[in-house]
Amino acid sequence: MNDKSKQKMSGYQSYLIQDNLKYFKPHKTSVTVTFAEELRKTLQEPKKSISPKFFYDENGSKLFDEICSLPEYYPYNSETEILQTLEKKLLPYLSNEFHLVELGSGSSVKTRLLINILFKSQTHLQYFPIDISEILDQSAKNLCMDYENLTVTGVVDTFENGLDFIEHYDDKPNLITFLGSSFGNFNENEGMKFLQKINNLMKSDDLFLIGLDLKKDQQVLHNAYNDSQNITAKFNLNVLKRINDELGADFDLENFEHHAIYDEEKGRVEMYLRSLSDQSITIPKSDLSVTLSKDELIHTENSHKFSISQIDSLLNECNFEKLEIWFDSKNYYSLVLAKKL
Numbered sequence: 001m002n003d004k005s006k007q008k009m010s011g012y013q014s015y016l017i018q019d020n021l022k023y024f025k026p027h028k029t030s031v032t033v034t035f036a037e038e039l040r041k042t043l044q045e046p047k048k049s050i051s052p053k054f055f056y057d058e059n060g061s062k063l064f065d066e067i068c069s070l071p072e073y074y075p076y077n078s079e080t081e082i083l084q085t086l087e088k089k090l091l092p093y094l095s096n097e098f099h100l101v102e103l104g105s106g107s108s109v110k111t112r113l114l115i116n117i118l119f120k121s122q123t124h125l126q127y128f129p130i131d132i133s134e135i136l137d138q139s140a141k142n143l144c145m146d147y148e149n150l151t152v153t154g155v156v157d158t159f160e161n162g163l164d165f166i167e168h169y170d171d172k173p174n175l176i177t178f179l180g181s182s183f184g185n186f187n188e189n190e191g192m193k194f195l196q197k198i199n200n201l202m203k204s205d206d207l208f209l210i211g212l213d214l215k216k217d218q219q220v221l222h223n224a225y226n227d228s229q230n231i232t233a234k235f236n237l238n239v240l241k242r243i244n245d246e247l248g249a250d251f252d253l254e255n256f257e258h259h260a261i262y263d264e265e266k267g268r269v270e271m272y273l274r275s276l277s278d279q280s281i282t283i284p285k286s287d288l289s290v291t292l293s294k295d296e297l298i299h300t301e302n303s304h305k306f307s308i309s310q311i312d313s314l315l316n317e318c319n320f321e322k323l324e325i326w327f328d329s330k331n332y333y334s335l336v337l338a339k340k341l
């Protein structure tokens with residue numbers, strides 16, 4: 001690690017778990033302040049919203065894993081299918097020893113498919129998971145138990161902060177992965193800025209592997225975000241419980257319902273929490289009182305779906321050269337391999 005990386009990590013607590021596993025976490029107080037401040041802003045806007053990054057407390061991460069096991073949730077199944085058949089297609093690009101950097105690593109289950117491929121071309125691997133959720137701790141331990149020659153350095157923080165850390169780590173090439181169609185959560189401008197940030201910090205021999213969900217039949221989309229077991233609804237509502245637990249708020253979860261619709265014009269699934277009555281809520285740590293009328297919506301997530309031409313122009317505008325694009329057998333989902341132009 002060079003001096004810039006060390007400096008960047010000075011606001012973090014480091015946890016050395018074992019020789020091949022350490023991770024960095026920002027001090028707890030700064031995380032709580034950010035959460036409280038962001039809500040204070042977004043819940044006072046005319047169209048109220050809560051950022052999707054706040055879904056992922058311990059319970060939220062567990063619920064997301066449950067979503068991934070639902071038959072309706074095709075993004076997980078489609079991306080896994082592509083990764084399972086990737087070895088021969090990816091190996092020709094892996095002539096050097098790569099580090100694996102993963103944005104939003106979550107439970108790192110699909111990561112194993114990539115780790116297996118990387119171990120076909122190198123004997124040791126450094127893995128840098130970056131995730132806002134504390135789930136990173138357990139996921140990293142599980143990986144270290146199963147892979148002898150793996151060294152894990154995790155960053156429990158936002159994508160942006162994690163990337164700043166990686167940027168100055170060393171001179172080895174990185175395979176930077178962004179799976180799970182998480183990129184689709186950004187709005188257009190933020191997404192472009194984020195891709196440009198990744199592009200700017202990439203070295204000429206780095207690779208970028210990104211999972212992008214495709215436009216498709218609206219019924220398939222509807223079912224994926226309104227599953228029959230209501231797990232997505234629980235996941236959505238859990239963010240209110242998190243606000244209660246961490247910021248002392250008094251949301252009554254019975255007074256809200258999950259609402260997810262596809263907006264064809266914007267090409268995205270939009271997720272909301274609908275207020276079932278006129279009500280007012282206090283969030284002491286945000287120093288905020290929120291009034292909601294019956295049927296008012298709190299926006300919690302966008303999930304953009306892309307056409308191939310949109311993917312091409314996005315990569316172009318952000319200075320990437322598309323090396324490959326792979327699809328699942330239903331053509332629901334794409335995995336793009338790119339490098340810096």
Ligand SMILES: C[S@@+](CC[C@H](N)C(=O)[O-])C[C@H]1O[C@@H](n2cnc3c(N)ncnc32)[C@H](O)[C@@H]1O
Binds near residue numbers: 052
């Ligand atoms: C849709 S899940 C994908 C998980 C996993 N990569 C997969 O493909 O199954 C998104 C992951 O990104 C993390 N995440 C969401 N927003 C984030 C942010 N702004 N910064 C860092 N991590 C974030 C979540 O904690 C979660 O683990």
